[in-house]
Amino acid sequence: MRLSTRNQLTGTVVEVTLGSVMATVKVRLDGGEQVVTASITKEAVAELGLAEGTPATVLVKSTEVMLGVE
Amino acid sequence: MRLSTRNQLTGTVVEVTLGSVMATVKVRLDGGEQVVTASITKEAVAELGLAEGTPATVLVKSTEVMLGVE
Amino acid sequence: MRLSTRNQLTGTVVEVTLGSVMATVKVRLDGGEQVVTASITKEAVAELGLAEGTPATVLVKSTEVMLGVE
Amino acid sequence: MRLSTRNQLTGTVVEVTLGSVMATVKVRLDGGEQVVTASITKEAVAELGLAEGTPATVLVKSTEVMLGVE
Amino acid sequence: MRLSTRNQLTGTVVEVTLGSVMATVKVRLDGGEQVVTASITKEAVAELGLAEGTPATVLVKSTEVMLGVE
Amino acid sequence: MRLSTRNQLTGTVVEVTLGSVMATVKVRLDGGEQVVTASITKEAVAELGLAEGTPATVLVKSTEVMLGVE
Numbered sequence: 001m002r003l004s005t006r007n008q009l010t011g012t013v014v015e016v017t018l019g020s021v022m023a024t025v026k027v028r029l030d031g032g033e034q035v036v037t038a039s040i041t042k043e044a045v046a047e048l049g050l051a052e053g054t055p056a057t058v059l060v061k062s063t064e065v066m067l068g069v070e
Numbered sequence: 071m072r073l074s075t076r077n078q079l080t081g082t083v084v085e086v087t088l089g090s091v092m093a094t095v096k097v098r099l100d101g102g103e104q105v106v107t108a109s110i111t112k113e114a115v116a117e118l119g120l121a122e123g124t125p126a127t128v129l130v131k132s133t134e135v136m137l138g139v140e
Numbered sequence: 141m142r143l144s145t146r147n148q149l150t151g152t153v154v155e156v157t158l159g160s161v162m163a164t165v166k167v168r169l170d171g172g173e174q175v176v177t178a179s180i181t182k183e184a185v186a187e188l189g190l191a192e193g194t195p196a197t198v199l200v201k202s203t204e205v206m207l208g209v210e
Numbered sequence: 211m212r213l214s215t216r217n218q219l220t221g222t223v224v225e226v227t228l229g230s231v232m233a234t235v236k237v238r239l240d241g242g243e244q245v246v247t248a249s250i251t252k253e254a255v256a257e258l259g260l261a262e263g264t265p266a267t268v269l270v271k272s273t274e275v276m277l278g279v280e
Numbered sequence: 281m282r283l284s285t286r287n288q289l290t291g292t293v294v295e296v297t298l299g300s301v302m303a304t305v306k307v308r309l310d311g312g313e314q315v316v317t318a319s320i321t322k323e324a325v326a327e328l329g330l331a332e333g334t335p336a337t338v339l340v341k342s343t344e345v346m347l348g349v350e
Numbered sequence: 351m352r353l354s355t356r357n358q359l360t361g362t363v364v365e366v367t368l369g370s371v372m373a374t375v376k377v378r379l380d381g382g383e384q385v386v387t388a389s390i391t392k393e394a395v396a397e398l399g400l401a402e403g404t405p406a407t408v409l410v411k412s413t414e415v416m417l418g419v420e
Contacts, residue, residue, distance in 0.1 A: 018370075019369060022371050024371050039372065066355050
């Protein structure tokens, strides 16, 4: 499926923390040292089989992105 | 100001497209070739003085991040 | 690609309205008369080739869903 | 109160899972078999009295909707 | 309809700017000088009849709120 | 850092509830009695040192704001 979602960044899962219904998953982006944190449902973590070392794509709708300048 | 926002990725503006009230801004992330698109208000683009070449930080709340796996 | 996104509803595009940088797309959900409106970038509409009659999947992250009761 | 929120889909709660501060609620949409998952606060679940069988409206702002095509 | 949406702040519309498909609406919150900007569809502005002086409620899902500290 | 985020409202933390990976934080806005609830990661609460009485800024992207009228 091709998505309208503008931002699709490739990386690798470096940490999964499971809560009661939610979970946080950290993904290191390819080609750099920058890490992205996702707060997703625990159900989604189980369904996708996310664990340390899993290659994963980070997806963010462009309307969710803010910018900052010094 | 320190922010609760988990994702703060540094980069450089590579394209600004102004609409009537909204705008899209593309930022190339440091340390890689990955580009992020932000849909923000035209007012914000003017206030921050965003233009091609402006160093900028991409901010995304962790609850807005989705993950995909092959 | 399998997605963490909990909500993936199938339907058919019934209307596309293009703005200057944004667009609104209406999708009638399968198996009912309910219609969903998406505000996405004009760029995404072009890339996906969305037009009246295109079968499309509506995706919404669960953290974006609110509930109401009478 | 009339809302700017474009997407207001009627359905019935089919599952409530309570976490420590968050909760997930699944709603089957009327006129079809499609189910929507909402991640909302546990406080909201209590206030609205959501339980299996409660008629509920699913609300999603149009800027939160993504589209996918095969 | 009672909503799961945690944040419902009352105020008055002080400015409406119409774009091609989107619009920005500024609302001064009651009991203070703080102003909130909403980016909503032009369609919603028309349907709700929003104009300078309209009493309006600002709604924000709690998962969309970030915090900053000095 | 100056932010594209249109809504930056000042206030004071009045309640922090920690979950397993998420937390809810309530902030009373300055100049009024209105309270805003944020659902953020527990990690962010710890990093920012949020507690009852902490002065805090509430940040919300304009695309996340909905409006209601009677």
